[in-house]
Amino acid sequence: MKNFKRNAGAVNMTEGPVLLPFIRYTLPVVLSGMLSLLFNTVDMVVVGQFVGESAVAAVGSTTSLIGFITNFFLGISMGATVKLATDIGAGEKNLNRAVQTAYTLGIIFGLVTCLTGCILAENMLVWMKTPSDVLPQATLYLRIYFIGQPGFMIFSFGRAILSAFGDTRSPLCYLAAAGAVNVVFNLFFVVICGQGVAGVAAATVMSQFLSAILVTGRLRALEEPHRLSLKKLMLEKTVIARIMYLGVPSGLQTMLFLMSTVLIQSSVNSLNSTSLVAGNSSATNIEGFIYTAMxxxxxxxIAFSGQNYGARSVVRLKKVYQVSIFLEIAVGAPMGLAACFCGRDLLRLFLPDSAAGIEYGMARLQVIAVTYFLCGIMDCTTYMIRGMNRTIFPLVATVAGSVVFRIIWIFTVFPRARRGLGITQAYHILLISYPISWIVTFTVLFLYYLAAVRNIQAETEGRRGGTPP
Incomplete structure (x- = not known):
């Protein structure tokens, strides 16, 4: 591990101060997430500038659906990060089987999401009540987009492996290269070739496979015995079991969480306004940068807590949580206010000719963006608990506090608002379900976190005293 840290510039998570190493680790992750988000945002900006409002609505209407399908598997990739990070903190020397297995899972899940998305694209968009004038373009975009999922998943699992070792800079560099390719080919396919939504989807696919190739090269360059070998790909049962135990609840939580988002998108679509769909989608992309940072x-x-849980360092676990909450507020609150303050100018990038769409987008930013730091605090608490190898309760708490709550809101409060109020007012009523659900869920998770830390401390003291854990 010393050779790996020296060569990769990996962060030491179990010794020394917490704040600066945490920032050093997290900053490349933030920038990587921003670049990844640019894939979809650049798609929308290009079609907004060179195609029109209906194309923006077509691309934007797929965002929730794409997240719903892919984030289950991304949750499992986080399980790979926790598994590797815990083993590193516990002093495990040979992690090669875990590396090989995690990479192989990325290939398999990429193929699964590709086939699922291509086959069911139109049916899923119809289920979401996508407006009929948007449906053909949205279906075309979605099917082409999902062709790139094997590349996307390989990169995601490769990044999860490197992150567990403390290397977040390499994935940042690869996403920077892929993002540049995405922008160049977006403009080439749309402006020069006139391919519209098909062109921006194709550019995204190319960038996804490039990022997969680059991260694979990095994994193959790791120091032995952790180096990836494409000739020795495997599915080790014990490793899969642990990754699934740690990752499936995370994936299910994210998927169910996004189910409520998909239902809200469907509710937005049901208001039967292309301007509203376009404005909501554009504002969602702006908010995405805030969410990505948080x-x-x-x-x-999750990486810091995983390694320190493996090392049974209760004091550092508490410091990691305090630092992460501080950073969530320090990042999320200013970004939310800035997005609201600059909202109209940002929305014009997507909707240069739609005053109504801009107003609907501002309505969303004024409710969601300024309160988004609450979501960050909630997510940070969830990931902290997962890093301590406790996966079931965060799933249950999030489903109850956010998913079930929002579904009840959608089917009770929103229909009444829709019948008795105008479109804008009904839209506001729909949106305020977000911050309320974040507060409720965080409260429950925080109480559980306090109990979990006490249990880990008691367990650690018991082991030191010779008492069986």
Whole structure:
């Protein structure tokens, strides 16, 4: 591990101060997430500038659905990070089987999401009540986009492996290269070739496979015995079992969490306004940068907590949580206010000719963006608990506090608002379900976190005293 840290510039998570190493680890994750988000955002900006509002609505209407399908598997990749990080903290020397297995899972899940997305694209968009004038373009975009999922998943699992070792800079460099390719070919396919939504989807696919190739090269360059060998790909049962135990609840939580988002998108679509769909989708992309910054802090939290849980360092676990909460507020609150303050100018990038779409987008930013730091605090607490190898309760708490709550809101409060109020007012009523659910869920998770830390401390003291754990 010393050779790996020297060569990769990996962060030491179990010794020394917490704040600066945490920032050093997290900053590349934040920038990587921003570049990844640019794939979809650049798609929308290009079609907004060179195609039109209907194309923006077509691309934007797929965002929730793409997240719903892919994030289950991304949750499992986080299980790979926790598994490797815990083993590193516990002093495990040979992690090669875990590396080989995690990479192989990335290939398999990429193929599964590719086939699922291509086959069911139109049916899923119809289920989401996508407006009929948007449906053909949205279906085309979605099917081409999912062709790139094997590349996306390979990169995601490769990044999860490197992150567990403390290397977050390499994935940042690879996403920078892929992002540049995405921008160049977006403009080439749309402006020069006139391919519209098909062109931006194709550019994204190319960038996804490039990032996969680059991360694979990095994994093959690791020091022995951790080096990836494409000739020795395997599916080790014990490793799969542990990754699934740690990752499936995370994936299910994210998927169910996004189910409520998909239902809200469906509710937005049901208001039957292309301007509303376009404005909501554009504002969602702006908010995505805030969320990406905050979830990156949470990802740093899961890696740090995983290694320190493996080392049974209760004091550092507490410090990691305090630092991560501080950073969530320090990042999320200013970004949310800035997004709201600059909202109209940002929305014009997506909707240069739609005043109505801009107003709907501002309505969303004023409710969601300024309160988004609450979501960051909630996610950070969830990831902290997962890093301590406790996976079931965060799933249950999030499903109850966010998913079930929002579904009840959608089917009770929102229909009444829709019948008695105008579109804008009904839209506001729909959106305020977000911050309320974040507060409820965080409260429950925080109480559980306090209990979990006490249990780990008692267990650690018992082991030191010779008492069986």
């Amino acid at each position: 979830i990156s802090v949470a990802q740093g939290c």
